Amino acid sequence: MGLKIAAIQSGTEPVGKLPSGSFPKTLEMQLGCPKCDVSYNLIVDWDQAADRWFEESSQPLLRLLKKAIFMGHSTDHRVTHFETEGVVVTSFAKAAPASGG
Numbered sequence: 001m002g003l004k005i006a007a008i009q010s011g012t013e014p015v016g017k018l019p020s021g022s023f024p025k026t027l028e029m030q031l032g033c034p035k036c037d038v039s040y041n042l043i044v045d046w047d048q049a050a051d052r053w054f055e056e057s058s059q060p061l062l063r064l065l066k067k068a069i070f071m072g073h074s075t076d077h078r079v080t081h082f083e084t085e086g087v088v089v090t091s092f093a094k095a096a097p098a099s100g101g
């Protein structure tokens with residue numbers, strides 16, 4: 001399984017499935033929006049976070065998530081759950097309300 005990292009806006013629940021085969025670990029480090037004080041918790045599979053190369057191999061993924069969070073600022077950080085394996089960032093959007101408002 002390739003390294004997968006999820007970013008969940010603090011104070012919100014994950015919208016999609018967490019990237020964990022066994023046990024999810026929340027990293028001490030958070031990613032914050034450079035334009036406001038919204039921050040995202042980072043969730044990784046426990047075993048992957050314990051990997052000796054994790055710090056290095058997670059860098060490109062963190063860069064992608066950081067960019068996605070920054071882009072999300074323009075839409076009020078409506079996406080509270082991002083996930084990436086290093087190529088694309090998946091956005092988990094909350095289900096739209098049944099009737100428009």
Ligand SMILES: [Zn+2]
Nearest residue numbers: 033035036073
């Ligand atoms: Zn922001």
